[in-house]
């Protein structure tokens with residue numbers, strides 16, 4: 001087994017970008033986003049503060065304020081609740097044994113074996129030259145199932161996605 005704690009990277013986490021929430025912010029016209037989802041049988045309902053800064057070319061852009069440290073960020077990472085990249089560093093050790101993380105670590109192992117770039121966002125890569133076709137097909141199919149489970153377990157439960 002690989003050392004999970006040292007091989008995990010930020011790209012392995014589900015994340016949400018402020019740009020995906022643009023429509024919701026426009027319609028609601030309020031300085032926060034409501035989050036409501038189930039994770040590990042527990043219901044999460046909370047708001048994440050949003051701030052605005054003017055753009056160079058007119059208009060303005062939005063930022064999340066991290067619920068944990070209140071710093072401005074354009075990306076939040078999922079660790080039961082959403083936090084910024086600095087906070088997830090302090091958080092992820094306690095998350096390692098959760099089912100979603102087991103899915104991620106298995107995905108990571110498969111991607112490493114195939115020599116693909118880390119992070120499920122990069123999708124399916126090529127078959128390594130020395131790998132048997134049947135092995136490759138088996139790993140790709142397992143990878144696809146795991147990816148589907150990961151998305152289902154996290155993103156579908158959010159209001160703030162398309």
Ligand SMILES: [Zn+2]
Nearest residue numbers: 066069084087
């Ligand atoms: Zn933070």
